[in-house]
Amino acid sequence: MADSETQEPLLEARGVTRLFGNAYALKDAAITLRRHEICGLLGANGAGKSTLSRIVCGHLSPSSGEILFKGAPLAVGSARDALRSGIALVAQETSLAPDMSVLENIFLPSYAMPGRLSFGQLRQKAQAILSELGHDHVLPLDMEVRRLSAAQRQLVEIAKALALNAELVIFDEPTASLSPTEVVRLFDIMARLKNSGKALAFVSHRLEEVFAITDRVTILREGKTVAEGVPTAGLTQADIIRHMVGRDIGNVYRKASSAAANEQPVALEVIGLNAPPTVRDVSLTVRKGEILGLGGLVGAGRSESAEAIFGLRHRSGGRVLVGGKEIPPNNPIAAIRAGLGMVAEDRRAQNIVPDMTVGENLFLAQMGKHKGFGRGHSARRKQARDLIARLGLPDDRMDANLLHFSGGMQQKVIIARWLLIEPEVLILDEPTKGVDIGTRQAIYELLREVAERGIAVVVISSDFEELLGICERVVVVSDGYTIADLPASRLSEESLTLLAAPRSSAERNAAFLRDLVTSHGGTAFWGLIDEDRFVCLSVATGKGDAPMGLAAGHVYLAHETAIPLALERRKPGMVTEEDGRSTLLTRLSNRRGHDLGWIGLSLPSGSKLPDADALSARMAGLFETPQDDEIDA
Amino acid sequence: MSAPNRSFAMPKFASTLEFRMLGLAVVLAVILSFISPHFFTERNMFNILDQSVVLGIVAVGMTLVILTGGIDLSVGSVAGLTGIVLALLLKEFPIPVAIVLAIGCGALIGLFSGVLIAVFGLAPFVVTLGVMAMGRSLAYIVSGQRSISGLPLGLQDIVYTTVLGIPTNVIFLIALYIATWAWLTYSKGGRTIYAVGSNIEAARAAGLNTLFYSIFPYVACGALAATAMTFSLAQIMSADPIGGNQLELDAIAAVVIGGASLYGGRGSIFGTLMGVLIMVMIRNGLNLLGVSPFWQGTAIGAIIILALLAERLITWKSRRV
Numbered sequence: 001m002a003d004s005e006t007q008e009p010l011l012e013a014r015g016v017t018r019l020f021g022n023a024y025a026l027k028d029a030a031i032t033l034r035r036h037e038i039c040g041l042l043g044a045n046g047a048g049k050s051t052l053s054r055i056v057c058g059h060l061s062p063s064s065g066e067i068l069f070k071g072a073p074l075a076v077g078s079a080r081d082a083l084r085s086g087i088a089l090v091a092q093e094t095s096l097a098p099d100m101s102v103l104e105n106i107f108l109p110s111y112a113m114p115g116r117l118s119f120g121q122l123r124q125k126a127q128a129i130l131s132e133l134g135h136d137h138v139l140p141l142d143m144e145v146r147r148l149s150a151a152q153r154q155l156v157e158i159a160k161a162l163a164l165n166a167e168l169v170i171f172d173e174p175t176a177s178l179s180p181t182e183v184v185r186l187f188d189i190m191a192r193l194k195n196s197g198k199a200l201a202f203v204s205h206r207l208e209e210v211f212a213i214t215d216r217v218t219i220l221r222e223g224k225t226v227a228e229g230v231p232t233a234g235l236t237q238a239d240i241i242r243h244m245v246g247r248d249i250g251n252v253y254r255k256a257s258s259a260a261a262n263e264q265p266v267a268l269e270v271i272g273l274n275a276p277p278t279v280r281d282v283s284l285t286v287r288k289g290e291i292l293g294l295g296g297l298v299g300a301g302r303s304e305s306a307e308a309i310f311g312l313r314h315r316s317g318g319r320v321l322v323g324g325k326e327i328p329p330n331n332p333i334a335a336i337r338a339g340l341g342m343v344a345e346d347r348r349a350q351n352i353v354p355d356m357t358v359g360e361n362l363f364l365a366q367m368g369k370h371k372g373f374g375r376g377h378s379a380r381r382k383q384a385r386d387l388i389a390r391l392g393l394p395d396d397r398m399d400a401n402l403l404h405f406s407g408g409m410q411q412k413v414i415i416a417r418w419l420l421i422e423p424e425v426l427i428l429d430e431p432t433k434g435v436d437i438g439t440r441q442a443i444y445e446l447l448r449e450v451a452e453r454g455i456a457v458v459v460i461s462s463d464f465e466e467l468l469g470i471c472e473r474v475v476v477v478s479d480g481y482t483i484a485d486l487p488a489s490r491l492s493e494e495s496l497t498l499l500a501a502p503r504s505s506a507e508r509n510a511a512f513l514r515d516l517v518t519s520h521g522g523t524a525f526w527g528l529i530d531e532d533r534f535v536c537l538s539v540a541t542g543k544g545d546a547p548m549g550l551a552a553g554h555v556y557l558a559h560e561t562a563i564p565l566a567l568e569r570r571k572p573g574m575v576t577e578e579d580g581r582s583t584l585l586t587r588l589s590n591r592r593g594h595d596l597g598w599i600g601l602s603l604p605s606g607s608k609l610p611d612a613d614a615l616s617a618r619m620a621g622l623f624e625t626p627q628d629d630e631i632d633a
Numbered sequence: 634m635s636a637p638n639r640s641f642a643m644p645k646f647a648s649t650l651e652f653r654m655l656g657l658a659v660v661l662a663v664i665l666s667f668i669s670p671h672f673f674t675e676r677n678m679f680n681i682l683d684q685s686v687v688l689g690i691v692a693v694g695m696t697l698v699i700l701t702g703g704i705d706l707s708v709g710s711v712a713g714l715t716g717i718v719l720a721l722l723l724k725e726f727p728i729p730v731a732i733v734l735a736i737g738c739g740a741l742i743g744l745f746s747g748v749l750i751a752v753f754g755l756a757p758f759v760v761t762l763g764v765m766a767m768g769r770s771l772a773y774i775v776s777g778q779r780s781i782s783g784l785p786l787g788l789q790d791i792v793y794t795t796v797l798g799i800p801t802n803v804i805f806l807i808a809l810y811i812a813t814w815a816w817l818t819y820s821k822g823g824r825t826i827y828a829v830g831s832n833i834e835a836a837r838a839a840g841l842n843t844l845f846y847s848i849f850p851y852v853a854c855g856a857l858a859a860t861a862m863t864f865s866l867a868q869i870m871s872a873d874p875i876g877g878n879q880l881e882l883d884a885i886a887a888v889v890i891g892g893a894s895l896y897g898g899r900g901s902i903f904g905t906l907m908g909v910l911i912m913v914m915i916r917n918g919l920n921l922l923g924v925s926p927f928w929q930g931t932a933i934g935a936i937i938i939l940a941l942l943a944e945r946l947i948t949w950k951s952r953r954v
Contacts, residue, residue: 059838080840095838097831099898100824108828108839111821119819160839 016065043220058082088166098146267456274317280480293471339424408439484553517542580605694854702897710768712877715859720872743855747848830897
């Protein structure tokens, strides 16, 4: 009986398509959710995970496609109907009413339900839900939501969905701002919901979490479902990433000759940039004529870093040097005059002045840089004409409204706006967002040309293929920290995705590595092994060991490292290299046996070797007794 | 086990702001009673209450509109127009029927604004600005550019009847505030108004009827403007096409002084009552002191700006904490 119920899908969405303007956010997406199951919904940035979640919950209506709930078509586009059928969403961008109390936000949907309200009862119910989440004392029910931290808001959002007692709950990146302890509690609750016969969907970028909690995964790529309901047990991280990344576009990149780039002077140096809450510690250096990529996931703090560098966002720490001279914080005009240019992410909202002509838009940055009283257009008219001609715009259209041009054309005009002020450094945030492939290529050409003229270029992109295609070097940002700075030639999309993924276990593992080297000496490291490459995620070197040349955030070919044999064999027990160095490698996996990389301890020749089996067991046990549980106990 | 419900109805922040305004009203009354011997007399107290009735009723509707993040600039001219309409109806119909029809007319105008704003997504400022111009112009046309007097004497009863020594118009005002307070605080509809103003997307995602509760405040606002005018007509026994002129400014000022945010979601009916009393006392005091009506505009304007500035400084502070 229970079995047949398990087989019957609770919700089935087929051929779901959604257009935003002319762009497909979803194109033939499908998902099936069953009772007693947690289904992971995965995909790269912009693959359509949130759009699909919001369509299922009635927040958006699909352009086409059908959704069956309990076998009957679900009325789409109505949040109220979805809620009444028992579908709830834990939204990613918290959809709370900031001026209302925690209690009211938790029970907001009940204002649309028939029947009398009893605030006394609601209060008791809310207390019960919050104590389940472990927050009955810290989250006062009468507090206004706008006074809460991001993590607390997320908890209110979760409590809101739990209060609905829905049959199907979609968690859209619920763990993004939670601490590990809170994540563990949330997972316990999710497991309980699952066992009580609910169907759950879990959207996350954190693959470790996906392996820890889901039964199946559905993977989206560019709005299309590429893998549906695959049992999680049979997958590896690499499988999932391969699905997420895919291969569609041919080679549109032509690498610039990066010869002698290292001898060029530094154009932009950013040291310890801090702009809370998203940017915590970001450092980077770009040389003249170099194209640097700034990679990471949406929300990792890339755009915010660029805005803080340029002075659009409040900078509370760190230094920004352009051509060796420090520029003051929070002052975009000073940044422009020092030679910085920035093409911001949102073209419509941040770049274009819609009622101005192409010409006026073109001269906008120049007006900021130029100190005179007049607009100074005529002096630069010729230069502007040259640029326009290079962009392939007929110059008699300088007086046309910029909105009449395609997105790609608009983007070129915006880039030209900055080239007109002859910057030292040009920062571009998602320069090819919403641009067709042909124009993309033209923009890449333009960027290379710009770099060849000696301008330092910083490109932010969520499209890792693009990033690796046009950049010579990539700085990876994750959770507001720079975690890697590598030549693009060393990276693949897979390793970049691995590096960019925020890791709940990162801090715990780093602490464990430090423990290892204090008790045994040598060098301890944690990383991923991908065929012949070793992606180093964290490293700790004890006293008395010569550094092995490993650094966190770098990718090495096995034969380049000091431990080629160990990396190649990956066998239990100590492996001794030709020079006498001994290495113990242990595979890390979570409670359900999924790959979380490798932890290793490498001792120089002549060291006292510890008992390999005991040490292996200790390393492997890292995930058996998570620290969180100890804290709770 | 759980805390009493009262704290739920009044979040700490709002109550402190409201009580600050209550304090301001008391301080103002004390100062005025020292400056003018006529201020603290029984007669002047009833005078203040009387004057509070019209503004107070309009401010209730304005509070609802502002709580949803909108604004209604048309209340003054809607009051003027419905006053004229009422005066004309009184010549044809019995008093209760005429009053109901006039209030219905106010509600209809509110519905017109509300639909344009909520369904077609036009800016509340612009829509109600247009309705304000149309209302005033229609008031002149319908009245034939002159005031209408000779209203039936029975109309006075709604003002001059007393219950336990309190005039009925004051009783109506108090009842309206209590009912609105209870509705806004304890009913689903009232809380939905707050949710719509605080984050309409969240309200929509929670399945609330955002369309209805975006339109309803304008309907209530129009109906209440007509109600207020009914009491005004009963007091002065004539309708003038210029009636209710600039009432919208006083009403908005009262709501804002009462701590409501023009961005929506924050404010309370108790705060509005304080705002109304403060506005009326200032006008009353300025009159008692013989200040020229031309200067009174400057005083009222300065108060609105100071109230907004105070709100901004307070929210800045709370954001930094």
